Amino acid sequence: AQTVTQSQPEMSVQEAETVTLSCTYDTSESNYYLFWYKQPPSRQMILVIRQEAYKQQNATENRFSVNFQKAAKSFSLKISDSQLGDTAMYFCALTGTASKLTFGTGTRLQVTL
Amino acid sequence: DAGVTQSPTHLIKTRGQQVTLRCSPKSGHDTVSWYQQALGQGPQFIFQYYEEEERQRGNFPDRFSGHQFPNYSSELNVNALLLGDSALYLCASSLAGGWPDTQYFGPGTRLTVL
Numbered sequence: 001a002q003t004v005t006q007s008q009p010e011m012s013v014q015e016a017e018t019v020t021l022s023c024t025y026d027t028s029e030s031n032y033y034l035f036w037y038k039q040p041p042s043r044q045m046i047l048v049i050r051q052e053a054y055k056q057q058n059a060t061e062n063r064f065s066v067n068f069q070k071a072a073k074s075f076s077l078k079i080s081d082s083q084l085g086d087t088a089m090y091f092c093a094l095t096g097t098a099s100k101l102t103f104g105t106g107t108r109l110q111v112t113l
Numbered sequence: 114d115a116g117v118t119q120s121p122t123h124l125i126k127t128r129g130q131q132v133t134l135r136c137s138p139k140s141g142h143d144t145v146s147w148y149q150q151a152l153g154q155g156p157q158f159i160f161q162y163y164e165e166e167e168r169q170r171g172n173f174p175d176r177f178s179g180h181q182f183p184n185y186s187s188e189l190n191v192n193a194l195l196l197g198d199s200a201l202y203l204c205a206s207s208l209a210g211g212w213p214d215t216q217y218f219g220p221g222t223r224l225t226v227l
Contacts, residue, residue: 004155037218045156045203045218091155098169099207099214100146103155 002027004094006104013082014112020067021077021107023092032096034068034075039106040088048090051075079109087111115140117206117219125225126194134189134222138206144168145187146216147179150201162187163209191224199226 003026013019025034036048051059051068058066063083067076079086092104118137126132138145144163148156158171162181181187185206191198201223205216 033215035215042220043201044220045205047215047217050215093155095214099144100158100161100169100171101148101156101205101216102158105153105155 002029002094002096002102004092004102004104006092006107008107009105010108010110012110012112013079015082015084017082018078018080019082019109021079021090021092021109023075023077023104025073025075025092025094027073027094027096029096032094034066035093035095035101036064036066036075036077037091037093037103038086038088039091040085045091049077082111084111084113117204117217119202119204119219119222121222122220123223123225125227127227128194128196130194131190131192132194132224134191134202134204134224135186136189136204136206136219137186138204139217142206142208142217143185144207144209144214145181145185146205146207147187147189148203148205149173150203150221152200156203159189194226196226199224 005024032053034051038046049061063080089106093101146161147159150156160170161168165181176192178190201221203221204219207214207216
């Protein structure tokens, strides 16, 4: 079975600052992908960034980057230069060969002025 | 390029009734997955359809069933509704054979069971 744990239910960051959201996971598969999805209050889930387990280099997408620690089964998301539009629920998710997504419980991020 | 669409947006039903939710995948996608997201929780996988067949299923009772049509659109049916079925139902589409099978989500259908 696959599990994803997000231990920070809520976080707050000031505009233009940097924030890191934590995620740990467990899987018995040797090859898998990790994702961060964003769900704004309008509720549509949007893919933020993805990381293949076999790649050592951490993925980056503009202001979003990950810190993937495979041995520790840790996959954190760093948001740089936070913007008001980053306010949302952030979900960490895992998929293996079965191609279904296993989600964590989410972290609610509030960006303030 | 049309993204994933779902209908209806909101739905109110009473216990014991049946409901059908609909999903049209993103253009070029052939696989549809359904998720249930209870309030304050992460989405839970219900099942996935590919080539009009249920390819895999999560831990949901048989009251939850689905269908995929030749145009890849899909329906989720829930029979004998319970209060606990109140949730946001998300549809996600993807292209089979890709690695990873990156899923793109629709806006969801909010189901309220009274």
